[in-house]
Amino acid sequence: MSTLQNSIIKNYKTYFPNDTLKDISNKTNIQLTRVFRIFNGSEMKLCEYEKLEIVIDRKISANDFCSVARECFSSLSQGKLDQLYAEMKQFLKLSELCTPITLSEEFLPGRAL
Amino acid sequence: MNFNITVAERMVLESLAKKSKNTFELVNCTSLDRIALQHILSSLISKNLVLTLDSKYKINKKLNQAILDELHDEVNAQVEFKEIAAACFRTRLEEGSLLKLKKVFMTKEEERIFNALLINLELFIDGLTSKQDHLTKQQIVFWGGGKYGEITHNTINF
Numbered sequence A: 001m002s003t004l005q006n007s008i009i010k011n012y013k014t015y016f017p018n019d020t021l022k023d024i025s026n027k028t029n030i031q032l033t034r035v036f037r038i039f040n041g042s043e044m045k046l047c048e049y050e051k052l053e054i055v056i057d058r059k060i061s062a063n064d065f066c067s068v069a070r071e072c073f074s075s076l077s078q079g080k081l082d083q084l085y086a087e088m089k090q091f092l093k094l095s096e097l098c099t100p101i102t103l104s105e106e107f108l109p110g111r112a113l
Numbered sequence B: 001m002n003f004n005i006t007v008a009e010r011m012v013l014e015s016l017a018k019k020s021k022n023t024f025e026l027v028n029c030t031s032l033d034r035i036a037l038q039h040i041l042s043s044l045i046s047k048n049l050v051l052t053l054d055s056k057y058k059i060n061k062k063l064n065q066a067i068l069d070e071l072h073d074e075v076n077a078q079v080e081f082k083e084i085a086a087a088c089f090r091t092r093l094e095e096g097s098l099l100k101l102k103k104v105f106m107t108k109e110e111e112r113i114f115n116a117l118l119i120n121l122e123l124f125i126d127g128l129t130s131k132q133d134h135l136t137k138q139q140i141v142f143w144g145g146g147k148y149g150e151i152t153h154n155t156i157n158f
Helices: A003-015 A021-028 A032-038 A046-059 A065-075 A078-096 B007-018 B023-030 B034-046 B065-071 B074-090 B108-127 B148-157
Strands: B050-053 B056-059
Touching: A003 A046, A021 A032, A021 A046, A065 A078, A078 B074, B007 B023, B007 B034, B007 B050, B007 B056, B007 B074, B023 B034, B034 B050
Parallel strands: none
Antiparallel strands: B050 B056
16 A cells, blocks of 8 residues: 555544444445455555545645645745745654654764763 | 755754764753754764764765755755744743844934944954854854845745
């Protein structure tokens, strides 16, 4: 299963945790047997991906971060997008600094205090 | 490859630019905690900006022009500057911190005086030397300004 497919299935389950396969089929108009297959590892078609995305988008309110991000992507100048992208990457990097990691010996010379 | 150097990574690079250091010396110089430092060093080593030698870390001085250009990338510099300014804003009420912004009218004469004061300030700052190796004790200072209209125009149209 591709990363993109994994990601949208995970998102769907986040926003609709109690949906049965039949519910998913009803919301997306994807055949029930196809829903079963793609949620169990079969490769998703682009149109199926889009149908899942539409259902998720409708769930998300206009103020939600992802909606605003998509709107930014379609509306903002390249200069503003470059800056937003760089800022988001920085925040991600800075947020990782608090997570303990284990480095191999070669990366930790002079470790002992 | 875009390095997206963070303020913290740049601090470590500046520390190593003076001389190579081990972990303890880096913690002492930057006052970064060990976990953050581990992440930063891992990131800088993976980008080949920092090398390890004889139980110490050192700057890789053999960087090609493409990498040097990335390190001085304007968008990234802008993001770093914004992060520093934002951090100064967040800490502005703390002891030892200072951040002021004013909008004023100046006559031509007043503008000449202001520019002369700025030149004096710059000469003073340029005359200061990095006597200490403790980066954590350095003061970050920034100054500048512009016409309100031009700045507002730029925020809309860039």
